[in-house]
Amino acid sequence: MFPDVQLSRRPLHFIYLCDCSGSMRASSKMQALNQAIRQSLPEMVQVSQQNPEAQILVRVLSFADQAVWHLGTPTPVDQVLQQWRDLEAGGLTAMGEAMKQLAAVLRTPPMDQRALPPVLVLISDGAPTDDFLDGLRTLMAEPWAAKAVRLAIAIGHDADLEVLQQFIGTDIGRNAKRPLQANDSNTLARYIQWASTAVVGAASQPRSQPGGMATANVLLPDLPPTILDPKDVW
């Protein structure tokens, strides 16, 4: 209809930040995380189909001795499963570097000015071994990071909840108020599923609102119920 106009759906960037330090090898945590992400993808595709105005693009940033893009190209969600390679654990916890690498892709460009607020999911079982605060400062200087829905999942009791809370921030309503605590593989899978479907669904339906109001750009859906697992393996 308009030959020189590219009409396009608004991109919604969904980015996993995955701790791949050596401790993730213990108790099959790495295996559980890989499986949880893989299993969540078909439902994430369904969410995408239910919200055709949003183009959901997935990336994965892993951090151990260094932060490395595991899936660096923004990949349409329906192609992620085909391209998926399992994450591998080993090394330290360069979470601060991960924040800086993330900051580099949350600038405009390469971010589209009309993108929907990104969804950033930080998953960790430990504490940063580099300068996390410096990395976080770099990240939060980017407007897209401030606009993002930021979630954190703590794997096991050794995760540094304070660091994860700093990543989430303390804005009322914009993000889950506290890191999600996953102490077993089933709970981890539920939280990954929630972040990749319910949260993505909410982020796909942006609601304009007056600036300066203490409310969220994206109203987070209710958390899945917490089911205490007597095994509590992590």
Add this chain to the structure above:
Amino acid sequence: MCGELSWLPPRCESRVGAAHRRRGTPCQDASGLWCFSDADGQPLQALVVSDGHGSARYDRSAVGSKLACEVALKEIESRLARSPIGGPSDLEPWREWLAHGLPDAVLQGWRREVLHHGQVHPRADGEPPSTLPYGATLGVLLLTPHWWGFTGLGDWDLVRIGSAGARELLSEEPASPGGGEATFSLCMQGAEHHWSSRSGLVPIEAGQEPFTLLLSTDGIRKSCGSDADFLNLARHLGALPACDDQDPPSPLAKALDHISNQGSGDDVSVAIARWGQPKDPPLQQERWPSNEPLIVQPLSDRDSF
């Protein structure tokens, strides 16, 4: 008048967004226009677009956007029926009126009207009437024989398309005030402070070439891959043939549906003004002048009060 050119009959259109149609939610956009004369009989046009907020707490924003359009048009007409627009000189008072006087009057009138609506239609949750659920943006264009002006607040865009096709984004909301989908709104406290940076007055010089102005809600721009695409789209929309009331929807309405379907899925509205030869296609001449403003807000499957 400047030469033989003048303002051609204007157009406005609002369409329910693709996502709103799919979810059965009301159209929260509205648009409007009014062709009238000032106290000296000079022909004037006022055009408006408004975008109601989508969040759950702004559940009466469809009403808020419609009232914003009505109040703004009536306020402009009322003022100019008393005060003739005058000649091409001494424009500063009008510039000041667009930046401050008109915004104050529109805000006062809008607040009064939405609170009245809230009293007539009390909320089921028992909350007292408030302007908040009616939150909306507002963009205004005023066209006179000697100058044209704009004002408003929120994330609307204003584009000028020259006779040679040159496109220029004249006004846009600066970096969003609260991040993400945040915008300035009629329902905000201190809303009156956010109009002046979005207002302006442009004299029409002798020999002014034809041009088109396109005022649009954010659903249009957010449907485009880039700003260049948006400016190209504005040129296309401005050049669409006039509405044929015998065969709705009009080319403009069809184009807006296409934009929302292929783009953001949001409700979409435009108001189009054209300076050109009056012998150009006779666009709905019967609307000029009119005794009442034209307000466009399509119905959707759900009654929004």
